[in-house]
Amino acid sequence: xxxxxxxxxxxLKGLWRDNPVFVQVLGMCPMLAVTNSAVNAxxxxxxxxxxxxxxxxLVSSMKSLIPKQVRxxxxxxxxxxxxxxxxxxxxxxxxxxxxxxxxxxPLIVANCMILGRQEAFASKHTxxxxxxxxxxxxxxxxxxxxxxxxxxxxxxxxxxxGLSLFGEHFEPWVIMILPPGGFxxxxxxxxxxxxxxxxxxxxxDQVATAQVTGNR
Amino acid sequence: MSTDLLQQTxxxxxxxxxxxxxxxxxxxxxxxxxGIYVATLPTITENKARxxxxxxxxxxxxxxxxxxxxFDGEQVVIKHGGKDDEYTLYAxxxxxxxxxGYAIASExxxxxDTIRLLYGYQPNERKIVGMEILESRETPGLGDKIYKDxxxxxxxHDLAIDPQIITVKKGTKSKxxxxxxxxxxxxxxxxxxRIINQGNERWLKRLPVNPPPxxxxxxx
Numbered sequence: 429x430x431x432x433x434x435x436x437x438x439x440l441k442g443l444w445r446d447n448p449v450f451v452q453v454l455g456m457c458p459m460l461a462v463t464n465s466a467v468n469a470x471x472x473x474x475x476x477x478x479x480x481x482x483x484x485x486l487v488s489s490m491k492s493l494i495p496k497q498v499r500x501x502x503x504x505x506x507x508x509x510x511x512x513x514x515x516x517x518x519x520x521x522x523x524x525x526x527x528x529x530x531x532x533x534p535l536i537v538a539n540c541m542i543l544g545r546q547e548a549f550a551s552k553h554t555x556x557x558x559x560x561x562x563x564x565x566x567x568x569x570x571x572x573x574x575x576x577x578x579x580x581x582x583x584x585x586x587x588x589x590g591l592s593l594f595g596e597h598f599e600p601w602v603i604m605i606l607p608p609g610g611f612x613x614x615x616x617x618x619x620x621x622x623x624x625x626x627x628x629x630x631x632x633d634q635v636a637t638a639q640v641t642g643n644r
Numbered sequence: 645m646s647t648d649l650l651q652q653t654x655x656x657x658x659x660x661x662x663x664x665x666x667x668x669x670x671x672x673x674x675x676x677x678x679g680i681y682v683a684t685l686p687t688i689t690e691n692k693a694r695x696x697x698x699x700x701x702x703x704x705x706x707x708x709x710x711x712x713x714x715f716d717g718e719q720v721v722i723k724h725g726g727k728d729d730e731y732t733l734y735a736x737x738x739x740x741x742x743x744x745g746y747a748i749a750s751e752x753x754x755x756x757d758t759i760r761l762l763y764g765y766q767p768n769e770r771k772i773v774g775m776e777i778l779e780s781r782e783t784p785g786l787g788d789k790i791y792k793d794x795x796x797x798x799x800x801h802d803l804a805i806d807p808q809i810i811t812v813k814k815g816t817k818s819k820x821x822x823x824x825x826x827x828x829x830x831x832x833x834x835x836x837x838r839i840i841n842q843g844n845e846r847w848l849k850r851l852p853v854n855p856p857p858x859x860x861x862x863x864x
Contacts, residue, residue: 464784495657495665502669509673513680520684523691530781584785602785602828 435560442564449572450621454541459573460610462532466589469577471525473570475518475533479510480542480566481559484550488558491551503546504537511536541569572617579613580604695778696762700734700747703764703774707736707744715850733847736764745773746851750843754835757781759790763800763840767851771820772809772840775800787832796833799823805844811837 433441448454455476462472483506487494494502515533518526526533536542545565550558581587584604586594603609700710714723715731723732734747745767751760757780764774777791789796803809804820811834817824825833 493665495662497657498662498666501666505666505669505673509676512677516680516684516688520687520691523688523695600785605784 435556438557439560439564439567442561442566442568443571444568446565447568447572447621448541448565449569450618452541452544453618454544455539455569456614458532458535458539459576460607460614462529463573463577463580463610463613464584464605465528465581466574466577467525468528469573470570471518471522472529472532473566473573475511475514475529476536476539476542476569477563477566478514479507479536480545480569481562482510483507483542484545484558484562485555487546487550488553488555494551499551500543500547503543503551507542507546508537541565575617576610576613579617580609584609699762699776699778700736700764703747703762703776704736704745705764705773706738708739709737709741710747711735711737713746720850720852746847748843748847749778750839750846751779752835752839752842754780755782755787755829755831759832759835759839761836761839763843765805765844765847770805772800772803772805775836775840777836782829782832786826786829789826789829790832790836793826796824796826800840805848808841808844809837 442448446452449456449459458472458476463469483503486506487503511534514536515526518529518533545562549561553561578588581589582593583601584606585600586592586598601609604613697710701707711734712723712728713720713733713735715733720733728749733749736744736747738744746765747762748765749760749762751758753759759777759782760779761775761777763772763776765771766773775797780788780790782788782790791797799817800823802820803823806821808821810819810822811825811830812818812822814824814827816822823833823837
């Protein structure tokens, strides 16, 4: 990451190479708790998106005003404000979604991914880069939540977005929407991510060796 | 290198500045939170009231008007506005303002957390005519069938309350006061029945034999 990157690359890295869930393994609490259906996963992803992009923008634009000694407290205040706004907005506009997500909306404050991005990125970069990075990270988080939520809802209830997929005869795998199902699915997805990563690395190594031998 | 040196020699900000920046950010954050609270409060209150009204209409079939009632320690009187508490219940009236039944809220421990529900009670026939779960955190896929499983909810559409409601194994319901439990969610099913029985215990002796005063202009 030492090489300078374009803002676009900053965004892309959050989606795949530095995906907050599959690579950094951050934000596991909301990840496992609210992904028992695709709709919940997307709602949680959108709320996190709003909080992360908003706080990154604010932290980055005020970084010269915030004294270093109290920066963490100020970040937390900023994040908590955005979370409260998201919480009340959801409660007023989408009460059913809010009912499902329950206590996990206020708990976005404690999502270490968000505070991590402020400390590691937004406080050291310009507004444009900070926002692009936040969009990428939040997007990656949402993709991961959705992947987990969709797998669990399809297997656990035989539905996607509440639409029945397999007809009457499908026996739902109830365990998939219970907590163990979350851990199992997450484990398998992490395995997949690492396997793809290994394969890619092996392939690149192979190409490099081939080039070296070819040059001889 | 030079920037490092500059940073090291830069004077430490005084504690006044630290306190001020925290105070200012806290103050601004407070203002924003108050703003969003005030902005969303009417919608939230309205949502809750609508939810409750819909629940009352659902548990008392044929009702088109409702009136809030309050037990004041001796008798049940009409209540206008104010906060609902455990001594509040609702009377439902049909289109020609005839009394249909009471909607009673009751709550108790479920499998994971408190279950709060509302049920419709017809005093003339001494039976339950509907049940709606208002709040619960039962296990998804198993315990949440107490409101997702239409067959279980249908148990409460015509249920005698005497001597008390009893949960039986699924498919063995033979008497009017029995409820078929949900396979895999016996505790949740029993909890629902127990909560209704407790509601009856609390309320039945307090409710007047004659239906309460005719529907006022009350809340529609």
